[in-house]
């Protein structure tokens with residue numbers, strides 16, 4: 001894979017990419033890669049990234065049923081619409097007051113969460129009584145959702161390396177009434193000594209955030225190709241740790257809010273190569289475009305075609321990639 | 329609590345447990361304590377500061393495995409009971425939700441307008457109190473509810489009902505409200 005890495009991480013932007021990069025304010029290496037990902041829909045993607053995304057919330061069934069929450073918010077002038085693929089998700093079409101300052105928010109009745117970022121927990125499908133690991137958990141969007149799907153039973157081990165973000169995680173757990181979660185601040189790679197003790201593992205990996213450009217335009221320029229390479233290495237190590245911590249028969253969701261194949265299909269492909277008893281499986285939730293199996297002349301393991309990709313121009317969401325893996 | 333330089337998470341000693349259960353029973357009656365005790369064992373996290381948690385068995389065994397395998401201690405686990413400061417116990421915000429369900433005393437419900445103000449850190453005037461549970465004495469700790477019975481936080485009774493004459497006297501001083509999640513919790 002060393003040679004592949006060379007090819008993948010060495011990008012020479014074309015004149016067209018340089019021009020578009022200038023027009024839309026990106027670093028040229030990004031556009032060069034997007035041209036291959038999106039082909040003739042490149043401009044649709046770039047245009048969609050110029051518009052703010054609709055906001056969305058997930059109702060917290062640990063504390064309230066979704067119908068009651070919707071009625072309460074609608075009485076305050078909010079306009080909500082159900083997100084088709086997220087049983088607890090609503091698009092917020094009108095927001096007369098700040099979503100983060102309502103009484104309902106303070107009471108822990110919902111979490112402000114991107115619509116695509118609700119998918120990984122549904123795809124992992126944790127059940128009450130299971131042992132679940134959330135390896136990069138803060139500030140807790142996915143942890144609080146996992147807890148809700150587990151009816152606050154079983155155990156979640158929620159780990160994050162950042163002191164500041166762990167505080168935010170804990171505050172969200174308290175606000176949302178989550179009580180089945182053990183929070184540990186550490187580098188998740190340190191956990192491998194625990195061995196394969198988890199039924200399910202969520203790895204929402206640290207990434208360049210290339211999917212968040214519509215929310216945070218500074219990301220058009222803030223990450224270099226070298227950042228991408230370093231993150232891909234960390235992601236491989238974290239996914240290796242996830243594999244070591246999952247019991248046989250268990251599941252792992254590998255996901256990022258980046259649309260970069262280098263941070264997704266490539267990472268999964270690398271780890272698959274080391275473990276014949278690991279496979280990418282079809283998620284039970286049918287939304288998103290298939291994963292990318294060949295990029296910049298490099299062939300990935302064909303199984304990564306079972307990953308799912310969501311984009312602003314196709315799904316109206318932040319860019320997201322989600323892969324469900326099973327350890328045999 | 330002696331200051332410790334590293335994070336330690338361990339079973340609460342009998343003195344701490346007695347203080348926490350004793351305070352909760354005095355403020356809210358025995359039913360809250362009975363309900364909580366079925367949930368798990370009391371643990372204390374300390375690292376200079378100290379906090380109490382209630383941890384169910386399956387979490388406790390993972391914590392033990394984690395400690396043995398990696399030497400790591402959790403930052404928090406289970407249900408956050410509250411803070412241990414200077415030999416006293418101060419209940420946590422998530423606990424208010426449980427207290428509201430089981431309390432036999434120490435509960436004050438307020439009007440919608442007063443509820444909104446309480447969430448901004450304001451005190452409660454006697455005229456905004458719509459009902460209360462138990463005899464309220466000066467200095468008592470109470471849970472403050474909105475008209476729907478949802479817990480908004482804690483207050484301290486500064487004037488008892490027999491002193492509520494005009495509706496304009498401060499009856500309950502705000503100790504901690506859910507607005508904390510916005511102001512500090514971020």
Ligand SMILES: C[S@@+](CC[C@H](N)C(=O)[O-])C[C@H]1O[C@@H](n2cnc3c(N)ncnc32)[C@H](O)[C@@H]1O
Pocket residue numbers: 135136137138139140141142143159160161162165186187188189204205206207257
């Ligand atoms: C994409 S964010 C996670 C978002 C979170 N899952 C949610 O849904 O709210 C990635 C997180 O990984 C954490 N992180 C980075 N390196 C880590 C490591 N080696 N071990 C554990 N966490 C790490 C970062 O602090 C960051 O909070």
